[in-house]
Amino acid sequence: MRIIVHNAKCQGHARCWSQAPHVFKLDEHGYILPGDIEVAERDELLASRGARSCPDHALEIDRL
Numbered sequence: 001m002r003i004i005v006h007n008a009k010c011q012g013h014a015r016c017w018s019q020a021p022h023v024f025k026l027d028e029h030g031y032i033l034p035g036d037i038e039v040a041e042r043d044e045l046l047a048s049r050g051a052r053s054c055p056d057h058a059l060e061i062d063r064l
């Protein structure tokens with residue numbers, strides 16, 4: 001599974017990180033780092049919860 005990051009939409013809510021801090025990396029201001037995220041199979045549940053928790057829809061789940 002891959003998560004497509006739409007950085008322009010991120011407002012720094014950090015809800016993604018609170019669900020899966022090992023998947024979603026934030027910068028020093030709490031914004032998601034740029035670049036799509038390749039998610040290991042064992043992390044898919046938490047990662048999809050984190051992606052869906054973003055109130056700004058900055059994280060798009062792409063099931064390959």
Ligand code: F3S
Nearest residue numbers: 010011014015016054
């Ligand atoms: Fe940004 Fe959404 Fe996470 S606003 S920090 S991508 S919860």
